[in-house]
Amino acid sequence: MVNEFILLLSMLVVVFVGLFLGVIYSFLLRKISARLQWRVGPLMSVYSDLRPLLGTTRVLQPLYDVMKLFGKETIVPEVSRRRLFLYSPYISLTFAVLAVLFIPFPGAPLLSSTPYSLILASYLLIGAALFSVLGPVASGSPWAAVGVRREAELFLVSELGFVLSIFSVAIARGSLTIWEIANSPPRPILTAVAGALMLAAMLGKLHIKPFDMPEAEAEIVAGPYTEYSGRLLGTYYLARIFILYGLMALFVSLLLPPLSTSIIWLPAYLVSTLVLVFLLALIQVLNPRYRIGNALIWYVKILIPLSILNIVVLVV
């Protein structure tokens, strides 16, 4: 009884902590990209003479974006399929939050010790991404149609790469439960190789350049999210924040074993996720945007054979 209560309480706390950390990672992605482009980005400490007007710090800028969107009018196009258009953002957010609950946080194992939690977590993340495609399909706009086609093709190949790298870790550790993988002894070579492959697959999932062609801004207006406004768009942004946190946490749990188990590892956990965010920002800044054909070729010719090779080496 007490255990269940503690579990529920820790799940609630970790959802909020996950939201907070996701906001921080999203802010850092923008801030580091800005610094690498020789500009400032959202201010960490606002100039002293503008503080009464513009606040003290903009560290929670992504959260302000979401809150502002919740305060805007929601416009639903007449040509859309109304129920799918309206419900998809909420379903996507639900899947993203549920996925977060299966990934351990230092000090809170949550539901990660249920058997096959690895498959559950990756399926829920895939489901969140799926509903961020189905809603735009229902919006009835040609821009959304082009964006969704690109998103679906990218989805196929990047999910394949992601799943292959996850399963290479599962094969090497002999378990499909995240808690067991997070408690196993560290293996540096596995971390290096599978980590690099998983990072490359994550670029497609997170729409980091060079793979941000689904939401190619201004090329196809806003891509899938063209017809979304107000609280529906805010929900999609919130789901993306949870997905970002979820992927960072999954990376650390699977590939940096002891760091997401107990609370004494919390500083190291935070440092490792910050390094990961820095790497993502660096890749984002240094690359142009690929065409969808180039992205498919890159994945099919480079990433997926390497992942398969990785699995073969581990099995043998």
Added chain:
Amino acid sequence: MGIIERARVYSPWIYHLHCGGCNGCDIEILAALAPRFDVERFGIQLVPSPRHADILVATGCVPKQFVPMVKRVYSQVPEPKVVVAVGSCACGGSLFYDDSPENYAILGSVDRVIPVDVYVPGCAPKPEAIINGIVQAVMKLNHKKG
């Protein structure tokens, strides 16, 4: 300030509508978004779709054929919204102001089509003047209801 009102001041998103004109003001707006005058410091982002925007930044002198498009884009911006007219052409028609009956092409300033909240004159206005105008528009946004 309520929490949603504060979020509106902290995160104003811009949609740039080019209603005809020489592109000089568009280049100055681009300069305002570039690293030298980075407006992302204040959370201002350029969004690709008018449905995501709070502030509609209109440049250029409106030709008569473009009037339905301006109205359409204006109606796609969700409430609460403000409109900023940047440049002499968008504010008052500048050199192309002509109300005679032989004029077949140019309607004139943007406020003949949509209601404008802040005017930034100049030909082309310096990026500092544009940022000044946008900050004033953000303060006006704060006073509007959703």
Added chain:
Amino acid sequence: MSTEFKLLKRVLSRYSTPMTLNYPSSVVPERKYSQIPSGLRGVPERDRDKCIGCRACYFACSGRATEVIDEGNKRVIDIFLFRCTFCAHCQEACPEEAIKLTERFEVAFPRDEPGAHVSTELDLLTCERCGRPYATKRMLERTYERLMEKIDPLVKETVSNDYRKLIGYCPDCRRANSVALDTHTKKYVWLEGV
């Protein structure tokens, strides 16, 4: 491979010294504005004491921003700043250097702002005979001053007397009363040395 490393080094070189200016904050005054050249053309300003109401700026204005409104015995020259292109043609055309383009460029007006007009009001002189206003008092005074600066001293007194007599009549009335007002130039022919 070395080009990629050079690119990486260049990107990381200014990580902690961004090149962004601090506008609109004035905490570090040197980093508030970009370079403001010394002849920057900003909002025009008219010196009311120098303006003679000749309307040269109205004719020179390229954006049709300047309007002249004659009402009763007042002339108002008004520049609508929303239509002004800050081209400085009025500054070049003004004979008295009354209008100057200041360096103020940070102007943004909300709707219906009265400050968006630069107005000057001048008095018009009315004709004694027909009662119509025909020129501004300042223009007539200034024309007199300019005339007296450069005139040949032989004709100076005659011209001065004539000017004071004729100034109260509009050109149509002067033509109508040319005999009574003695406007013929024959009076200059009999002067010696002319």
